[in-house]
Amino acid sequence: MASALPETMTAVEISEPGGPEVLKPVTVPLPRPGKGEILIRVDHAGVNRPDCLQRAGAYPPPKGASPLPGLEVSGTVVAAGSGLTPGIMGKAVMALSPGGGYAQYVVVHASNALPVPAGLSMAQAAAVPETFFTVWHNVFQRGGLRKGEVFLVHGGSSGIGTTAIQLAKAFGAVVIATAGSDEKCNLCRELGADLAINYREQDFVEAARHYTDGRGTDLIVDMVGGSYIERNYDASAEDGRIVQIAFLGGPKAEVNFAKLMVKRLTHTGSTLRPRSTEFKAQIARELEEQVLPLVEAGRVLPVMHSTFALEEAAKAHALMESGDLTGKIVLEVSHDQ
Missing domain, CATH: 3.90.180.10 (Medium-chain alcohol dehydrogenases, catalytic domain)
Structure with a gap:
């Protein structure tokens, strides 16, 4: 010393x-x-x-x-x-x-x-460090995001969300973000989000599926949990992936897991x-x-x-x-x- x-x-x-x-x-x-x-x-x-x-x-x-x-x-x-x-x-x-x-x-x-x-x-x-390490692992390593895929991140105006939007866009993904106000949605769009959904005014499932012509999203990174868990299944495309990184809405939910089977979804999660x-x-x-x-x-x-x-x-x-x-x-x- x-x-x-x-x-x-x-x-x-x-x-x-x-x-x-x-x-x-x-x-x-x-x-x-x-x-x-x-x-x-x-x-x-x-x-x-x-x-x-x-x-x-x-x-x-x-x-x-x-x-x-x-x-x-x-x-x-x-x-x-x-x-x-x-x-x-x-x-x-x-x-x-x-x-x-x-x-x-x-x-x-x-x-x-x-x-x-x-x-x-x-x-x-x-x-x-904390934000970029978390995003890199969950979006790219665990989530396997590839160029041209549709990526949805909840909490788009948060530290995690703003980083995820920029990195996903930089690596060629189509980016959808949810946020809780028009101002926050504007920020998401400024950072590169192709679609920003004010979840207080729109159903993100309906908006995401409409934007993708009914196909749904390839990857979702979710920090909400709770009622979002089953709604993420609804928003996902066939063979879609969901990565759970937090549970701001609670870690428990009643979920119809038949949706996971029918769509062949992968739902994983991690803590760093x-x-x-x-x-x-x-x-x-x-x-x-x-x-x-x-x-x-x-x-x-x-x-x-x-x-x-x-x-x-x-x-x-x-x-x-x-x-x-x-x-x-x-x-x-x-x-x-």
Whole structure:
């Protein structure tokens, strides 16, 4: 560890399970990188719905992970564990973390970090890892989206949705998105959606089937669940795929599974945080090869909503849970002593 580094740092902890008000700034010991790990001096930290679930007591961190919230950061490498070359020191990175991002410093495995693309601010960089890793795995690896296919993403104006629209369009898909207002639908269209459906005013099943001349969608990525599960089956084409990534509408539903059999549908799902470091490293390498060039070219960029100070994490969570946002929220981390 470099001698210039402090012994302690400011972080935000979950004082007890509950609402946003349970997020409290605290002083904790500086973490130390182990083999293959780097210590990042955090510039910004992304805010994500899994953070809110963890705060509420519904999404505990994986074994061995920091109990602090925060799954993505941008910053500078200031220390490295064994097995890493000195050349990594001082590099600007954006990284996926199993926890601990709401802090002045965080330890992550070096293989789960990516270089900050040219032209991207550190605030934007902090909005990339969790969202882009999730979209790449669920849309392209698990969902198998191919050029020319019809892709439907629910929550099109969210961090996941705005990223999914841009990436799917960049790789040649026909993109349909749902959102909860005309303004949010306009954003989806600006990002490249061929059709944006205001689900408060239109039945997305009817709209999607009409747009595809009755054929339906090839791939749906759904974060709603609940009543959407069977409706996704109705919206799907034969041999369609549905990938479940969250359950904002609840994890339980009464479903007619005959529709799955008749249409030969595939319904799968995943959660990223508990997956192995090696699995996440594979996604990181694919993103570096296939997606970061698109980011550097300005073809795919995180959509930013607002920035809060680290100590205002409770306000950020309240905004996240209100749903009154488009794109990403990040926390700015001060290092004033």
